[in-house]
Amino acid sequence: MxxxxxxxxxxxxxxxxxxxxxxxxxxxxxxxxxxxxxxxxxxxxxxxxxxxxxxxxxxxVTSIIDGLKRLYIQKLKPLEVTYHFNDFVSPLLTNSDFDANPLVMLLGQYSTGHGKSKTTFIKHLLKCGYPVWN
Incomplete structure (x- = not known):
């Protein structure tokens, strides 16, 4: 089939x-x-x-994340271990590196007052407002 x-x-x-x-x-x-x-x-x-x-x-029939994880474990991780990649660049990846939700970091002032600020972007990502602390 x-x-x-x-x-x-x-x-x-x-x-x-x-x-x-x-x-x-x-x-x-x-x-x-x-x-x-x-x-x-x-x-x-x-x-x-x-x-x-x-x-x-x-x-x-699998997810892209599971496929990437499998490729990393089977192909890349053995190379990283062999050449001690984690000693001079970054640690070996773990399951949580693949399974965690993506992070977004926004830098700059809280709001510029033009309506297209980080605050608006965050509200769009959250699909709701969030509390503002004064």
Missing amino acids: EFDPIPIGSCSKEHQNIYQQWFNCADSDGDGRITGNDATKFFAMSNLSCQDLKQVPLSS
């Missing part, structure tokens, strides 16, 4: 909405990625036979 990927932009809006609903259903923890366990649970809801489900290549 082979699956050819179709760019999401080439689908109708109706199909995009349907696929988004399927994705949301499969993404059991709501983290925006489908892991192998998520895919297994989702495909089990299809009522396909176990024989048919065994043909689904679950090893290719």
Whole structure:
């Protein structure tokens, strides 16, 4: 059983909405990625036979983060250990380096008063306001 990927932009809006609903259903923890366990649970809801489900290549159904982590552990980390990379640049990466939420650092004055400040950007990222301390 082979699956050819179709760019999401080439689908109708109706199909995009349907696929988004399927994705949301499969993404059991709501983290925006489908892991192998998520895919297994989702495909089990299809009522396909176990024989048919065994043909689904679950090893290719993973998140980008998990793929990057696997590549680092298998390919880069051995080189870093061999050449003592952590002795002169940075420590070896850990699972938390891959699994942590991204950080954004903003520098400068609190607000410039032009409406396009760091405060506005932070409110946009948080999708809500936040308390202001005086």
